[in-house]
Amino acid sequence: MTTKNILLIHNESNTEEIIQMFLTYGTDWNVQLTNSFFDGLEQAKLNHPDAIVLDVCLTENDVLWFAKQLRNLPQTEKISIVLLSLRPKWFDFKQFEQYQVTIVIVNPFDLSRLPVEIAHVLGWNPPD
Numbered sequence: 001m002t003t004k005n006i007l008l009i010h011n012e013s014n015t016e017e018i019i020q021m022f023l024t025y026g027t028d029w030n031v032q033l034t035n036s037f038f039d040g041l042e043q044a045k046l047n048h049p050d051a052i053v054l055d056v057c058l059t060e061n062d063v064l065w066f067a068k069q070l071r072n073l074p075q076t077e078k079i080s081i082v083l084l085s086l087r088p089k090w091f092d093f094k095q096f097e098q099y100q101v102t103i104v105i106v107n108p109f110d111l112s113r114l115p116v117e118i119a120h121v122l123g124w125n126p127p128d
Helices: 013-024 037-047 060-071 093-098 111-122
Strands: 005-009 029-033 051-054 080-085 100-104
Touching: 005 013, 005 037, 013 029, 013 060, 029 037, 037 060, 051 060, 051 111, 060 080, 060 100, 080 111
Parallel strands: 005 029, 005 051, 051 080, 080 100
Antiparallel strands: none
């Protein structure tokens, strides 16, 4: 299993810790947490994670702004972005495609499957 570094951005601290637990359990992933797009952008520039996971509580406009910022910087332009969504029909998929944001539809929300789904959409070897 290859170690992957993931930055998780979520604006609810209790929920982000639960998601972090599920992303690290049974994987060799190192998951860093932040609750701010601005801090996330700085962490991405400094740490160059393999992927950034954005959770469902963030607005479409915020996600698009963040993705645009990442894609406009040479040191972050190739970082994979994954948006977890319970409400895929609310999003403009074409806009997300423009900024290479992958959407993982988690409905029903089964956190135990989250690492497998993320690995699948990013082309990584699935965790055991």
